[in-house]
Amino acid sequence: MSMGLFTGRAFDAGYFHHLVLGGTILHGFAFFMLSLSHQDQYYQVFLTHGLLGGVACGVMYIPSLGIPSHYFHRKRALTMGIVSSGASAGAAIHPIMLNRLFHGSFGFHNGVRASAGMNLGLLLLANVLMKPRLPPKKAASIHAKAFIRDIPYVFVVFSGFLCTMGMFIPIFFLQLKVVKGGMNRTFAFYSISIMNGASVVGRLIPGFFVERFGVINLMVINTFGIIALMFCFMVVKTVAGVVCFAIFFGLFSGSVVTLMPPLLASLARDFNEIGARMGLCFTLMGFGGLVGSPIAGALLTSDYIWWRPVVFGGAVMTVGQLLMIIARFLVVHRKGTQKV
Secondary structure (H helix, E strand, O other): OOOHHHHHHHHHOOOHHHHHHHHHHHHHHHHHHHOOOOOOOHHHHHHHHHHHHHHHHHHHHHHHHHHHHHHOOOOHHHHHHHHHHHHHHHHHHHHHHHHHHHOOOOHHHHHHHHHHHHHHHHHHHHHHHOOOOOOOOOOOOOOHHHHHOOHHHHHHHHHHHHHHHHHHHHHHHHHHHHHHOOOOHHHHHHHHHHHHHHHHHHHHHHHHOHHHHOHHHHHHHHHHHHHHHHHHHHHOOOHHHHHHHHHHHHHHHHHHHHHHHHHHHHHOOOHHHHHHHHHHHHHHHHHHHHHHHHHHHHHHOOOOOOHHHHHHHHHHHHHHHHHHHHHHHHHHHHHOOOOO
């Protein structure tokens, strides 16, 4: 996500195809290098999958989300939701496919190669299907100083940083909680797919209500839902409880993810700075996601004291929610309407 600091401005400057094609090549290279890694050599996985794979996805992420804003204004949130729902669909299906390959006749290395080939084919198709509509901004140098003077935007950025710090905690630790709770390990594996499947629906729903209620208003409502579920995570102890939690967390988190790009776009003064605004915000959100889960893991300890990471995640998200509410009041004052 933090690659957005560079890719957002590059997207506005007209380098869309360079970014997506470059990310496609890097993604394929990273996966094929991962297929050459050796057992117990963690640095090889870190360099190929963690670093190169992360950079490849980061290079393509902001441009792919920014493209719908070139074509849609009134239905922007809905179209961005449709685009981002593909990520959740892939996140529900892809792990199941890999699990079958890894534990079947393919094995790990051939399974990774099969995944790399499929991903390359899909990404090449995406390169053909996507293209920008608006001409690049010749003065493509939208400086961060101009954004810092936009106080509602600043509050939204720091809200995104704090909410991302807390929101990924259940995603990272749900399977561990299921296993440590004595539930079936196969079910633990599928619990994340259940969450991602629900996220597909969660990313689609907000687009139908943005025009009626406003994108910031919906963001506040859905963030309240995640905070409530965060504290529920502490007491989830049965299969039925995990399924309910995974479904509702997927719905609310998917809505928050899909609402952030159109929210940032709504704060932009013109189309040509949407990428830069998204890039700067997602950069800080990326750092939030980077540090949040390790902090939660340290708080959890080897004794698995679940209330500690839950309270941490709920607390940081509550502060982030307060910042979003402040941003909402500022935007309401600026636009003179409650539907923001």
